[in-house]
Amino acid sequence: MLLGVIADDFTGASDIANTIAKGLPPHGGLRTAQFLGVPKSPAPKDVEAGVVALKSRTIPVQDAVDQSLAALYWLLDQGCQQIVFKYCSTFDSTREGNIGPVAEALAETLGAKGVVACSAFPGAGRTIYMGHLFVNDRLLNESGMQNHPLTPMTDPDIRRWLRYQTKSPVGLVVHRFVTEGAAAVRTALNDAAAHNTLVIVDATSDEDLAVIGDAISDHKLVTGGSGIALGLPANFIKKGLATGTLNRSLGTDGPEAILAGSCSGATRGQVDLHKANHPTFAIDVDKVMNGYTTADEIVTFIRENQGKAPLAYSSGTPEDVRRMQEKYGREIVAEKLDNLFAETARKLVKSGITRLVVAGGETSGAVVSALDLGALQIGSEIDPGVPVLLSGGETPIALALKSGNFGTPDFFTKALERLAAR
Missing domain, CATH: 3.40.50.10840 (Putative sugar-binding, N-terminal domain)
Structure with missing residues (x-):
């Protein structure tokens, strides 16, 4: 190396x-x-x-x-x-x-x-x-x-x-x-x-x-x-230490899901555009904190809407975020949401999801840590700064991990298309 x-x-x-x-x-x-x-x-x-x-x-x-x-x-x-x-x-x-x-x-x-x-x-x-x-x-x-x-x-x-x-x-x-x-x-x-x-x-x-x-x-x-x-x-x-290589086209076919935990302006805009034409599940932070919204509920929603690019999101305005943090505590809210997205991702993959788009740095960290996928191959670029990632194993998982402020308005649908095998 x-x-x-x-x-x-x-x-x-x-x-x-x-x-x-x-x-x-x-x-x-x-x-x-x-x-x-x-x-x-x-x-x-x-x-x-x-x-x-x-x-x-x-x-x-x-x-x-x-x-x-x-x-x-x-x-x-x-x-x-x-x-x-x-x-x-x-x-x-x-x-x-x-x-x-x-x-x-x-x-x-x-x-x-x-x-x-x-x-x-x-x-x-x-x-x-x-x-x-x-x-x-x-x-x-x-x-x-x-x-x-x-x-x-x-x-x-x-x-x-x-x-x-x-x-x-x-x-x-x-x-x-x-x-x-x-x-x-x-x-x-x-x-x-x-x-x-x-x-x-x-x-x-x-x-x-x-x-x-x-x-x-x-x-x-x-x-x-x-x-x-x-x-x-x-x-x-x-220096002659490497020969140079071009990005490879990587991907896999199979059921899809989108999870968004970023509150950035770019992600909120992407969520708004996506939910105009696709099924979405808005995660209510109050219900999460009180135990009413669970990973099983989100997984059921996504599986019932397979093939329609279903999205589950927690992407409030700065005012919404501030209000929840003041009510429950910043770290407590972040940990609860991270755990929810992590458990949701585990259950989605266990249920057969093979294409997964995740928005938000902290959310992506929670999801990928929970999935424990090992080394990931780097594929082609979806948008600046966001490549296709592909795990190994008998059932590869194709991922797109998006920082909150990255991506064009139509990023979610574009990413799912690029994660598919070509």
């Missing part, structure tokens, strides 16, 4: 696995596999890039550090020459969050300084300029992310936000250096390494990310969103 990734949630892991498997023309990507948690056995020998998916974004800091270091040691044992710590392109965190502590722990273990921190993903509208993160034409704190139920982002200055979490100052390489090319970025990072462990790097386009990727070809550690991996496969291919 050449390239190892530690991802702090399951949708993010799929996102960066897709980026690495796809790569950039004319080189293509690397043979990539996604692992659900730290594997207990070696990776298959033909895997060139391995993505370890953790559910560490919102857990206690020390737990996140410990899990990330365990993933690091496993990846190093597989022979990885470069490590990527992947977090969300909207830098999902709090002032007391895990991104800074995990990044610093990985850097200390690897003896790395001047480590890139770049969450830009222009293909999904995330760009960084002068250290400030934009979502399309809005600053991060005006994009809807300020209303996130677990990681509200109220400051677009990523250098300042990251500094709340770190022991050392955070540097910045501004866009001017990126436009001057890889050599200029390399020099700026080397200069920053004298004072900074982590360095924010501006990027407003895929071309910028390719320049940054070229500049950090010999870095032991890289951190950022999936976009930061865009130029990394080419480095190994140019």
Whole structure:
């Protein structure tokens, strides 16, 4: 294995696995596999890039550090020459969050300084300029992310936000250096390494990310969103360590289900469009908290509507979410919903569901952890950042794990079509 990734949630892991498997023309990507948690056995020998998916974004800091270091040691044992710590392109965190502590722990273990921190993903509208993160034409704190139920982002200055979490100052390489090319970025990072462990790097386009990727070809550690991996496969291919490969068409036939637990604006819009023409089950949080809505009820609804792209969702407005959190407690609501979706997914697969679309990072983490599918093959891209995933075994399961803000309005029906065998 050449390239190892530690991802702090399951949708993010799929996102960066897709980026690495796809790569950039004319080189293509690397043979990539996604692992659900730290594997207990070696990776298959033909895997060139391995993505370890953790559910560490919102857990206690020390737990996140410990899990990330365990993933690091496993990846190093597989022979990885470069490590990527992947977090969300909207830098999902709090002032007391895990991104800074995990990044610093990985850097200390690897003896790395001047480590890139770049969450830009222009293909999904995330760009960084002068250290400030934009979502399309809005600053991060005006994009809807300020209303996130677990990681509200109220400051677009990523250098300042990251500094709340770190022991050392955070540097910045501004866009001017990126436009001057890889050599200029390399020099700026080397200069920053004298004072900074982590360095924010501006990027407003895929071309910028390719320049940054070229500049950090010999870095032991890289951190950022999936976009930061865009130029990394080419480095190994140019060195003759990999031959490059194109995404494969993967999928399976069989019954389908959609589960949505994200409250993002994009997911709510996708739910609204889908329910206009398909059967939907709205999960009432009050009924969940009081034990009236169960996994069996959701499974029955989905099985009764097979072949019609049935959707079960819990995707309230920011006001609805805030009201439920105030009534029951933020962590209690999140845990109850995660457990509901996990149990529902287990029972759906046991009942014969083989195509499953899941929306929401926390929801995807709960679902995939419950299913325990082992290594997942990376297939073609459904929408930017969301690939087809296929499990092994006698009865393969085809998955699409979508971060809340990702995907076009018709994502749900499109994803089910792409998950089918072709």
